[in-house]
Amino acid sequence: xxxxxxxxxxxxxxxxxxxxxxxxxxxxxxxxxxxxxxxxxxxxxxxxxxxxxxxxxxxxxxxxxxxxxxxxxxxxxxxxxxxxxxxxxxxxxxxxxxxxxxxxxxxxxxxxxxxxxxxxxxxxxxxxxxxxxxxxxxxxxxxxxxxxxxxxx
Numbered sequence: 001x002x003x004x005x006x007x008x009x010x011x012x013x014x015x016x017x018x019x020x021x022x023x024x025x026x027x028x029x030x031x032x033x034x035x036x037x038x039x040x041x042x043x044x045x046x047x048x049x050x051x052x053x054x055x056x057x058x059x060x061x062x063x064x065x066x067x068x069x070x071x072x073x074x075x076x077x078x079x080x081x082x083x084x085x086x087x088x089x090x091x092x093x094x095x096x097x098x099x100x101x102x103x104x105x106x107x108x109x110x111x112x113x114x115x116x117x118x119x120x121x122x123x124x125x126x127x128x129x130x131x132x133x134x135x136x137x138x139x140x141x142x143x144x145x146x147x148x149x150x151x152x153x
Contacts, residue, residue, distance in 0.1 A: 002116045004079065004124060005148040007104075011036060012080040013144045015137060022090055026050060026067065029080055029103045037105070039073055045105065059092025064125050066118065068104035077106045077117055081147060083134065100125070100134055124150045 012032060019025045030046035037045075048069035052058070059065045080103040087097030102121050106114045124130055130150040137143035 002113065002120050004117075004120055004150070007077050007117060008079040008081065008144070008147060009036070010140065010144045012078065013140045013147070014080070014082045015140045015143045016085045017082055018085050019088060021088060022053070025065075025082065025084075025088065025101055026053075028082060029067065029101070032080055033078065033103070033105055037071075037074070037078065040071055040105075045069070045071065048105075049103070057091045057093070059090040059094075059098055060122070060125070061092055061094040061096060062125075062131065063087055063092075063096050063098050064100045064102070064131075065090050065092065065098045066102045066104065066121060068106060068114075068118075070106045070108050070110075072108045074105060074107040077104055077110060077114060079104055079117070079121075081143065083137065083143060100131070127151055 019028060026046055026049045030042045033045050034040055034042035049067050052069045058067045082101040084099045087099040090098035092098060133146045137146050
């Protein structure tokens with residue numbers, strides 16, 4: 001099984017950020033990914049996220065969303081975690097507003113690794129204690145440590 005810490009770097013963890021819409025969340029995500037992936041433009045990442053979201057909403061339920069997209073010229077998947085200061089409407093299947101966003105950018109040709117990473121994230125966030133710890137993290141360093149040490153049943 002893949003480990004979240006292999007794909008999540010401390011500079012891709014954002015805690016207690018304000019956003020009023022899914023569009024704003026995608027702007028925040030794409031700006032941050034563009035900072036760490038200089039070969040990819042913010043606009044391109046944003047459009048890829050929006051295009052993927054149109055295929056099906058990425059809200060998992062319980063206040064969690066996993067927006068993701070594929071990018072050319074990417075060596076390995078990258079994960080970004082964004083915890084909002086207030087939940088937003090995300091059109092999730094359970095109609096619960098979202099406050100935890102785990103965003104992924106995936107290499108164009110990656111399939112098995114992508115699916116394993118999604119499965120690992122789903123397992124981590126299916127544990128209510130992990131969710132509680134994530135929601136109570138006060139800063140980025142704490143949030144990062146909670147995530148990389150999260151128990152996946």
